[in-house]
Amino acid sequence: MKFSVTVTLKKDVLDPQGKVVENTLKNMGMTDLKSIRQGKHFEIEVNENNITEAEKKVDDMCKKLLVNLIIEDYKINKIL
Amino acid sequence: MKFSVTVTLKKDVLDPQGKVVENTLKNMGMTDLKSIRQGKHFEIEVNENNITEAEKKVDDMCKKLLVNLIIEDYKINKIL
Amino acid sequence: MKSSVIVFPGSNCDRDVAVALEKMQFKNKMVWHKETRLPKSDLIVIPGGFSYGDYLRSGAIAGKSLIIDEVIKAASSGCLILGICNGFQILTETGLLKGTLLRNKNLKFINKDVHIKVINNNTKFSKKYKKGQILNINIAHNEGNFFTDSKHLEELKKENLIAFKYCDEKGDINENSNPNGSLENIAGILNSNKNILGMMPHPERMIDEIISNKDGVNLFSSLLS
Amino acid sequence: MKITNQLIEKHGLKFDEYNEIKKLLKREPNLLELGIFSAMWNEHCSYKSSRIHLKKLPTTGKQVIQGPGENAGVIDIGDNDAIIFKIESHNHPSYIEPYQGAATGVGGILRDVFTMGARPIALLNSIHFGSPNHKKTKSLLNGVVSGIGGYGNCIGIPTVAGETKFNETYNENILVNAMAVGHAKKDKIFYSKAKGINKSVVYVGSKTGRDGIHGASMASAEFDENSEEKKPTVQVGDPFTEKLLMEACLELMKDNSIISIQDMGAAGLTSSSVEMASKGELGIELELNRVPCREENMTPYEMMLSESQERMLIILEDGKEQDAKKIFDKWDLDFVVIGKTTDTNNLTLKYNNKIEGEIPIEALASKAPLYNRKWSKKKKSNKKIDLKDLKKIKIEDALIKILSSPNHSNKNWITNQYDQSVMCDTIQKSGADAAIIRIHNKDKAIAVSVDSSANYCKSHPTTGGKQIVCENWRNLITVGAKPLAITNCLNFGNPENNEIMGEFAECLQGIKEACEFLNYPVVSGNVSFYNGTNKKNIYPTPVIGGVGLIKKLSQPLNHHFKGQNNKLILIGKTFGHLEQSCFLKENYSIDIGMPPEINLLNEKNNGESLLKLIEENLVLSSHDISNGGLITALSEMALNSDYGAKIQKPKKLTNLFRYFFGEDQARYIVEIEAHNLSKVEKILKDNDTYYENIGHTQKEFFEIEGELKISTKSLFKINNEWYNNY
Ligand SMILES: Nc1ncnc2c1ncn2[C@@H]1O[C@H](COP(=O)(O)OP(=O)(O)O)[C@@H](O)[C@H]1O
Numbered sequence A, B: 001m002k003f004s005v006t007v008t009l010k011k012d013v014l015d016p017q018g019k020v021v022e023n024t025l026k027n028m029g030m031t032d033l034k035s036i037r038q039g040k041h042f043e044i045e046v047n048e049n050n051i052t053e054a055e056k057k058v059d060d061m062c063k064k065l066l067v068n069l070i071i072e073d074y075k076i077n078k079i080l
Numbered sequence C: 001m002k003s004s005v006i007v008f009p010g011s012n013c014d015r016d017v018a019v020a021l022e023k024m025q026f027k028n029k030m031v032w033h034k035e036t037r038l039p040k041s042d043l044i045v046i047p048g049g050f051s052y053g054d055y056l057r058s059g060a061i062a063g064k065s066l067i068i069d070e071v072i073k074a075a076s077s078g079c080l081i082l083g084i085c086n087g088f089q090i091l092t093e094t095g096l097l098k099g100t101l102l103r104n105k106n107l108k109f110i111n112k113d114v115h116i117k118v119i120n121n122n123t124k125f126s127k128k129y130k131k132g133q134i135l136n137i138n139i140a141h142n143e144g145n146f147f148t149d150s151k152h153l154e155e156l157k158k159e160n161l162i163a164f165k166y167c168d169e170k171g172d173i174n175e176n177s178n179p180n181g182s183l184e185n186i187a188g189i190l191n192s193n194k195n196i197l198g199m200m201p202h203p204e205r206m207i208d209e210i211i212s213n214k215d216g217v218n219l220f221s222s223l224l225s
Numbered sequence D: 001m002k003i004t005n006q007l008i009e010k011h012g013l014k015f016d017e018y019n020e021i022k023k024l025l026k027r028e029p030n031l032l033e034l035g036i037f038s039a040m041w042n043e044h045c046s047y048k049s050s051r052i053h054l055k056k057l058p059t060t061g062k063q064v065i066q067g068p069g070e071n072a073g074v075i076d077i078g079d080n081d082a083i084i085f086k087i088e089s090h091n092h093p094s095y096i097e098p099y100q101g102a103a104t105g106v107g108g109i110l111r112d113v114f115t116m117g118a119r120p121i122a123l124l125n126s127i128h129f130g131s132p133n134h135k136k137t138k139s140l141l142n143g144v145v146s147g148i149g150g151y152g153n154c155i156g157i158p159t160v161a162g163e164t165k166f167n168e169t170y171n172e173n174i175l176v177n178a179m180a181v182g183h184a185k186k187d188k189i190f191y192s193k194a195k196g197i198n199k200s201v202v203y204v205g206s207k208t209g210r211d212g213i214h215g216a217s218m219a220s221a222e223f224d225e226n227s228e229e230k231k232p233t234v235q236v237g238d239p240f241t242e243k244l245l246m247e248a249c250l251e252l253m254k255d256n257s258i259i260s261i262q263d264m265g266a267a268g269l270t271s272s273s274v275e276m277a278s279k280g281e282l283g284i285e286l287e288l289n290r291v292p293c294r295e296e297n298m299t300p301y302e303m304m305l306s307e308s309q310e311r312m313l314i315i316l317e318d319g320k321e322q323d324a325k326k327i328f329d330k331w332d333l334d335f336v337v338i339g340k341t342t343d344t345n346n347l348t349l350k351y352n353n354k355i356e357g358e359i360p361i362e363a364l365a366s367k368a369p370l371y372n373r374k375w376s377k378k379k380k381s382n383k384k385i386d387l388k389d390l391k392k393i394k395i396e397d398a399l400i401k402i403l404s405s406p407n408h409s410n411k412n413w414i415t416n417q418y419d420q421s422v423m424c425d426t427i428q429k430s431g432a433d434a435a436i437i438r439i440h441n442k443d444k445a446i447a448v449s450v451d452s453s454a455n456y457c458k459s460h461p462t463t464g465g466k467q468i469v470c471e472n473w474r475n476l477i478t479v480g481a482k483p484l485a486i487t488n489c490l491n492f493g494n495p496e497n498n499e500i501m502g503e504f505a506e507c508l509q510g511i512k513e514a515c516e517f518l519n520y521p522v523v524s525g526n527v528s529f530y531n532g533t534n535k536k537n538i539y540p541t542p543v544i545g546g547v548g549l550i551k552k553l554s555q556p557l558n559h560h561f562k563g564q565n566n567k568l569i570l571i572g573k574t575f576g577h578l579e580q581s582c583f584l585k586e587n588y589s590i591d592i593g594m595p596p597e598i599n600l601l602n603e604k605n606n607g608e609s610l611l612k613l614i615e616e617n618l619v620l621s622s623h624d625i626s627n628g629g630l631i632t633a634l635s636e637m638a639l640n641s642d643y644g645a646k647i648q649k650p651k652k653l654t655n656l657f658r659y660f661f662g663e664d665q666a667r668y669i670v671e672i673e674a675h676n677l678s679k680v681e682k683i684l685k686d687n688d689t690y691y692e693n694i695g696h697t698q699k700e701f702f703e704i705e706g707e708l709k710i711s712t713k714s715l716f717k718i719n720n721e722w723y724n725n726y
């Protein structure tokens, strides 16, 4: 079963990467850009056919390693 | 209008990050993990209400800065 | 004094720290990350480098290694712990220190000699320095931009847990003397017990006149006395 | 599969080369074999156009332990210490993907050095970009610099020196050359020559993927409109794995289990196995099913041609497999016996228990094509500049123009992105004439520098060739090192073009003459041809990387003024040669005429005299005079210091522009304490060395009597603006 995980910085955490990207894009003339934030994306495949079980496993991976819960939020989506 | 962009490494390109993460998760006992690949995620808001126009602008940003087309693929999704 | 330096596969300042410790007469042992027991030590150093390539978040994977559980145990029993650069990042990932280290503001790796000010000299790591003393010291990192929530920041200030701040050669602490965007120019912090110090600058690079200067020496000698 | 003409062309082989292959095999090759020939016979691996000329270079000397022919050159620095070093190009990949191209360039050259048993102790680079105004330059510069830093910083080897140049000739073909320097024990050096039959051939390191297939042939062809299509061949570097590989190899090297070891660089598994077998004059058999693969369903063809990074091939002594495997397990790396040495003198490739390919080793190595390509001699230009014909400018404005130009601006923007201090032995970092690295735990050091002068080489290749060797030699001398040996990276255009081949032959002639005269042999190097796009070739750009020895450590010598009222002495004669000078180029966009002449006798004598002064502890600071002439060199001494200088106008050469901006060679400026003047003069006179007293140091201002006066602070500012505003 395949999942995608999106990890984003929490709202109140400074995002230096997003900031620089935003400024660069604006300097390149893309003035319609309102805001941009950068995060991480994982594609995870697990050997587990029960969806609740599988999702629990992915959630576990996020909590234990992939996400720094102090500064980051995450979302899990099933990929078809 | 808001979009999310997912940037992933092309299929045959080495993903050192994914590799290390995969090994670590397995060492941590998550033996059901089959594979994991790491990519980038952007949340982009543009001042543009026409959807085709807006998407074109985001696509432009991807091509010009956000994505390294030589080693990466990308997908744009509208966020509601 | 007995010291241990933890070696992760991508550590690259492990030798440098060991050389500094031995020069200062520590009895030092190198400890491989897969070990499950620590030799008896008064001081544990987590050195700089790129522990596991730092591909996920710097320090994240090292924070899950076998030896780290031992380091956490030692810490709670009061052993002194010094995390330098990547070591600082690892300490925040394990929760031994609060806060986190984000990408440098300019998104570039920065290596240069900067100035830092000794904010708290009343610790086992810094008592040989004078309060407010200005040190010239090398930094080399991609993620040194310290960030934490306002509650923790308050705590740091109230309990005097900020060890060092970036400043200019005159000691002024301002945006221009902040190399990486760090919150309030913070370069190093302590835990509330003050037995753990995490810092981005590299004291081990400042012990030899012919290489640089000797501004790092007193950090090691503070620990000895 | 039938081998069609189209397939042959696609593999970059010429039809007569293909016929030669058939003759050597006595049959038609299959696709796998064709691929292997194409990998071994391309320019990058076979040196087919350059070998004849390379042979002329001096490669021996008392200091040389191993000259060209191994993964890197080895020199002796006494006390059982050896220095192992080499430079290599990664031009084409870096243009396509600057970050990964530059990063894997660094990774590749590091493997060449640690594969011989050395712990790398320094990285250098020479990078050339197109005009700053060209639309791609900025992102290429950014990508290359962060790629070099990204790899070196992560693996923990200091990047300590280099050069960065801009010139429109590189608009469509940048140059990225990386040099690595390592330290080994003289009695613990490892070579690639295989020995013994039935020995285990072991694959270690990363897994093999589909990356970089045909990389070597890409580096052996010009770019054209279709180059974009070749993009997927770009490799991604993994410095973390390289760090593991380096530590594991160095650990294995502590005992005596390695017979032969070779990194997998260009043409991967093919060239490494062929090289080992060819040097050992034996055969090698590989079981391709055993090759650790990253992707599913990889074919023998893909495995043999993949250029995945961070891999090595090792031939082990009998019975050492288990202990060796333990070491690689410890570092979480693959360790697989994939074959054995044989007495067949063939490269034998087995897959699914069938022989899929079998080629005589010599057909791939010693019988590879060798061309004596036609070349034409460059005519001497007799164009001369008459200053009277040019628009009048002020000395001060001309100087500012030079100091603020991209090529002369302070490079901190770049070097601050490199960890220069890790390993704690960097005595002198970037920004000096040469970097100085202490030998760990010892009281001695080496000095290193890389140099090139494409403009000089373009206008007169022989002179240019000599000049870069001399300039590199001078850079080591000014920091008090005795120059020992060089490595060279020869970046040229299309060798099938007579003129380009002429540039190559003549530059090499110049390098040879200078190296011979200075006893400065070539111990390793690399050739990169086909640098250009659509028939537009780059300027000939040989890059020289030199290593010198500082026997006894003292305070490092650099070119910053040290105090006031010290005497300034100019060593070497000033004729006022302005053709091909930076003065004309920056101020008038003129680049005509001959480069300054090289007088090897003066070169040697002046350099040796300066070394003597340094050895006698008479020198406070010293700097060689190169691009931009005397005035630029003096400004550089002042701008990082609280002290400036007061310079008298010359008595003999009365044209001030010629005197101050002329680029005559073999010159140095030295700062000495006033009371040592007579001692210094005596040594110079005893050595028949021409010198002039040109003035003295003073506080705060750089001044030429009656002509100009600028504060050192403003010089600093002028010199530091460009990168930060780019
Ligand atoms: N310009 C040169 N001058 C001297 N030796 C050279 C030169 N170019 C290549 N060589 C030598 O030829 C050998 C093969 O070079 P190369 O294929 O670049 O090495 P590798 O296989 O390690 O990448 C090396 O020993 C190298 O030092």
Ligand SMILES: [Mg+2]
Residues within 6 Å of the ligand: D071, D111, D112, D263, D265
């Ligand atoms: Mg090699």
